[in-house]
Amino acid sequence: MRWAAWTICKREVKSLFVSPIAYVVLGLFALASGILFRLGMEQFDNFLKDPQIQMQLAQSPDFLNLVNINSFLVINVTQVTFTLLLIAIPFFTMRLLTEERVNHTYELLKTSPCSNWDIVLGKFLASAFFLFLCLLSHGIFLTLMFWYGNPEPLPIVSAYLGLFLSGLTFVAVGLFASAITHHQIIALMISFAINVGLVVISWGANNTFERLSNFLQQASISHHYEQFNQGIIQVSSLVYFISVLVLFLGAGRIAVQAASRA
Amino acid sequence: MAGDVTSGIEVFDLEKQYGLTTALHGVSFKVPEGEIVGFLGPNGAGKTTTMRILTGYYLPTKGDAKIAGYSVLKNSDEVRKRIGYLPETPPLYTEMTVQSYLQFVLELKGIKKKIAQENLEWALESCGLSHKRNSVIATLSKGFRQRVGLAQAIVHKPPVIILDEPTVGLDPLQIQEVRKLIQSFRGKHTVLISTHILSEVTANCQRAIIIHRGKIIHEQAISDLSDRQSLEEVFLSVVTKDEVQGSSKEVAA
Numbered sequence: 001m002r003w004a005a006w007t008i009c010k011r012e013v014k015s016l017f018v019s020p021i022a023y024v025v026l027g028l029f030a031l032a033s034g035i036l037f038r039l040g041m042e043q044f045d046n047f048l049k050d051p052q053i054q055m056q057l058a059q060s061p062d063f064l065n066l067v068n069i070n071s072f073l074v075i076n077v078t079q080v081t082f083t084l085l086l087i088a089i090p091f092f093t094m095r096l097l098t099e100e101r102v103n104h105t106y107e108l109l110k111t112s113p114c115s116n117w118d119i120v121l122g123k124f125l126a127s128a129f130f131l132f133l134c135l136l137s138h139g140i141f142l143t144l145m146f147w148y149g150n151p152e153p154l155p156i157v158s159a160y161l162g163l164f165l166s167g168l169t170f171v172a173v174g175l176f177a178s179a180i181t182h183h184q185i186i187a188l189m190i191s192f193a194i195n196v197g198l199v200v201i202s203w204g205a206n207n208t209f210e211r212l213s214n215f216l217q218q219a220s221i222s223h224h225y226e227q228f229n230q231g232i233i234q235v236s237s238l239v240y241f242i243s244v245l246v247l248f249l250g251a252g253r254i255a256v257q258a259a260s261r262a
Numbered sequence: 263m264a265g266d267v268t269s270g271i272e273v274f275d276l277e278k279q280y281g282l283t284t285a286l287h288g289v290s291f292k293v294p295e296g297e298i299v300g301f302l303g304p305n306g307a308g309k310t311t312t313m314r315i316l317t318g319y320y321l322p323t324k325g326d327a328k329i330a331g332y333s334v335l336k337n338s339d340e341v342r343k344r345i346g347y348l349p350e351t352p353p354l355y356t357e358m359t360v361q362s363y364l365q366f367v368l369e370l371k372g373i374k375k376k377i378a379q380e381n382l383e384w385a386l387e388s389c390g391l392s393h394k395r396n397s398v399i400a401t402l403s404k405g406f407r408q409r410v411g412l413a414q415a416i417v418h419k420p421p422v423i424i425l426d427e428p429t430v431g432l433d434p435l436q437i438q439e440v441r442k443l444i445q446s447f448r449g450k451h452t453v454l455i456s457t458h459i460l461s462e463v464t465a466n467c468q469r470a471i472i473i474h475r476g477k478i479i480h481e482q483a484i485s486d487l488s489d490r491q492s493l494e495e496v497f498l499s500v501v502t503k504d505e506v507q508g509s510s511k512e513v514a515a
Contacts, residue, residue: 004370004372007366007369007370008370011355011358011366014358014362015355015357015358018357018358019357103353103354103355103356104349104351104352104353105353105354105355106353107314107317107319107347107349107353108353108367108370108414109370110318110319111317111318111319111342111345111347112342112367112370112371113339113342113343113370113371113372114370260314260319260320
């Protein structure tokens, strides 16, 4: 069976790698990750060399459970990467559908036998693939870490799953923003605003109303991401990510449908 | 009239509103299978809106249209399988090469791989693009881009082809080639061409439909034109007459 979303996805990925932008972004991402790992490693090394810490370690070996490479290096790196994705993804997604309008290629897609879902999912899958490639660049450093050290693999898998899901959410938000406007800059601003909103919503959680506090906490993407980053995979967090993805992709589909219903 | 009308285009009482503006007021016409028809009208008359409804890009506010027997309202998917459309601005991914772009269009239209290659070669040949197949679209001149736009409209060999100003930006030699190509569709494809160039209609089409202010005001078989009355004269007289009638109605109201 033919799936038009797959056709659209393949074209999007091909077009992405025709221009130098994809290579530049991937290169910069790998560079930033390299710097992060290097700094984190140095910090961890200095920490272990500290005479006071060495004394403490000699007294109670259990202390190593607290100062391991996972909590010192990986969690820090993934946390900074989360912020990096929050800022970088809107720049990547702002052109996804605005360009289709400006180049009039919407007319080709919408007069072909493919649904609005195909258009949205095709673009989403292509962006998800690129996000996966960006995160894959961390593989270089993780491989080195496993080569020379003995980190726990499962919390790392959980942290990267959280990072990938958060990245997918930012992509869905960006896709929605690019579907509702002709202008890339406006799409960029809207996705920034929504992404930041999804993070800062938990800032209001320290209030006296328990239910409201709980709701604001649960509505925040950083809360659920933190769970994954700590190595805790909760069903509620998975449900959160799936719901937000469906919400923004669904809204994107409606916006794509409305684009030709002038 | 030759041909079976159900395999062509049938338009019933189309209305389209954009907010408070009514772009189409009950447009109805028929294009039988295999006929090439010119769709004429001044700027803003409703040509592009009608074409966009026929291709499933817009939904009509009222009325319906049938393409090869399928309703644009009820069977939009079937309509979109059977239609080739060249919009006013060719819908091009300029970073792609001509060949990869047309391959993408073939896949998007659901053409099986077995016959896709044959269709691709035919479209490249027909539109004079064989020597440009590996060129990136962004590097092509306006004329060649227009040809790529035309190639994407015909590459899947649809029974109904809708062309919005197909010769814009082409030089006289290219215009002649496109005319030849369009004429080769006669009897095989149903073609609706919107244009401002009246000589193009006389050269290519069997019939002209004139739209003005969102209404069909005249239909004319090209063979009925005499030496004394050219299509240009017919066009100017019916449009001016409609303009005068419209103004007098506005004054009376």
